Amino acid sequence: MAESPMVGCRVPQHWQDQIRQIASASGKKEADVVREALGQYLGEVxxxxxxxxxxxxxxxxxxxxxxxxxxxxxxx
The missing domain is CATH 1.20.5 (Single alpha-helices involved in coiled-coils or other helix-helix interfaces)
Known part of the structure; x- marks a missing residue:
């Protein structure tokens, strides 16, 4: 992933809390959870x-x- 561009944004605290919970429950990194969510939104699962x-x-x-x-x- 070193070749991938970086995208950043601010989110509400409750989103951050949910991202952390999902990452913890799934054993994934928070970045992976966000990346997967964006992929789903863009139709690229x-x-x-x-x-x-x-x-x-x-x-x-x-x-x-x-x-x-x-x-x-x-x-x-």
């Missing part, structure tokens, strides 16, 4: 990013299913 998000959701669902199964064993 990165297939790799979509696959990454889907893999993240699948992993989280598997963990939740495992926890739910263990709760079910406790209730029996």
């Amino acid at each position: 990165n297939p790799g990013a979509v696959k990454s998000v889907l893999a993240n959701h699948e992993e989280r669902i598997a963990k939740l299913e495992s926890k739910l199964a263990s709760f079910g064993r406790l209730a029996v």
Whole structure:
């Protein structure tokens, strides 16, 4: 990305808070979150990013299913 131009702007504090939360939850850098959002707005979605998000959701669902199964064993 060293060859890419830099774009900057000021945003409301609550946007910054949301960007941080999304970055933290997804394990991404804030710049990646903003870059992906701009790409979506411009209609240029990165297939790799979509696959990454889907893999993240699948992993989280598997963990939740495992926890739910263990709760079910406790209730029996």
